[in-house]
Amino acid sequence: MTIPLLNRTAETDAPVLDVLADRWSPRAYASDDAIDESQLASALEAARWAPSANNIQPWRFIVAHRGTEAHDRVHEALLGFNKVWAGDAAVLIVAVAETADAEGKPLPFAAYDLGQSVAHLSVQAHHDGLHVHQMGGFDRDGVRAAFGLDDRFEPLTVIALGPIGDPSALPEALQEREAAPRVRRPLADSLIAV
Numbered sequence: 787m788t789i790p791l792l793n794r795t796a797e798t799d800a801p802v803l804d805v806l807a808d809r810w811s812p813r814a815y816a817s818d819d820a821i822d823e824s825q826l827a828s829a830l831e832a833a834r835w836a837p838s839a840n841n842i843q844p845w846r847f848i849v850a851h852r853g854t855e856a857h858d859r860v861h862e863a864l865l866g867f868n869k870v871w872a873g874d875a876a877v878l879i880v881a882v883a884e885t886a887d888a889e890g891k892p893l894p895f896a897a898y899d900l901g902q903s904v905a906h907l908s909v910q911a912h913h914d915g916l917h918v919h920q921m922g923g924f925d926r927d928g929v930r931a932a933f934g935l936d937d938r939f940e941p942l943t944v945i946a947l948g949p950i951g952d953p954s955a956l957p958e959a960l961q962e963r964e965a966a967p968r969v970r971r972p973l974a975d976s977l978i979a980v
């Protein structure tokens with residue numbers, strides 16, 4: 787049975803940029819389509835130009851194309867159902883926070899800054915017709931070992947990036963997740979009353 791996709795555009799209570807309303811995180815990626823390298827360059831460039839505390843830019847990216855050993859290594863580290871779907875993505879990117887500088891001084895905004903750079907990447911990618919799905923479900927120590935990361939570098943997410951695929955190719959349970967309505971709690975619940 788194929789489960790129909792509902793409209794994926796967010797129903798926002800106030801107007802937002804189209805790209806923000808339209809961005810969503812699919813699990814169906816086109817397993818035959820390569821990534822357009824200029825679009826990948828633009829996504830990474832958007833990440834590069836994100837703001838960061840003291841402009842330290844405490845982010846690093848391991849960019850692994852499907853069909854390479856690096857992609858296999860990242861895929862191998864994914865946990866649970868992430869392993870089922872994410873291997874089809876044209877590119878898997880490990881988003882790595884530089885949590886301390888080369889002298890060992892902690893960089894307290896590393897995770898914040900990395901997240902912001904990935905947000906920029908995801909918006910640029912969506913604008914260019916690609917899709918992004920971030921994952922926290924992976925074996926951090928496995929990735930650390932697979933790529934020889936120093937202790938001061940912390941892999942925080944794996945990002946599936948590439949052309950979207952046919953959701954009917956997913957296992958049924960994942961099709962249901964793919965088609966579930968996109969929801970957010972009310973904005974008021976995110977505001978601290980003053």
Ligand SMILES: Cc1cc2nc3c(=O)[nH]c(=O)nc-3n(C[C@H](O)[C@H](O)[C@H](O)COP(=O)(O)O)c2cc1C
Nearest residue numbers: 809810811812813868919920921922923924943968
């Ligand atoms: C830090 C982070 C970790 C996530 N981990 C996973 C994951 O391991 N597996 C997964 O399928 N989705 C994961 N997601 C995707 C979220 O579930 C998704 O962004 C959220 O449900 C909102 O859906 P939307 O991006 O389509 O708006 C993660 C997202 C973020 C930002």
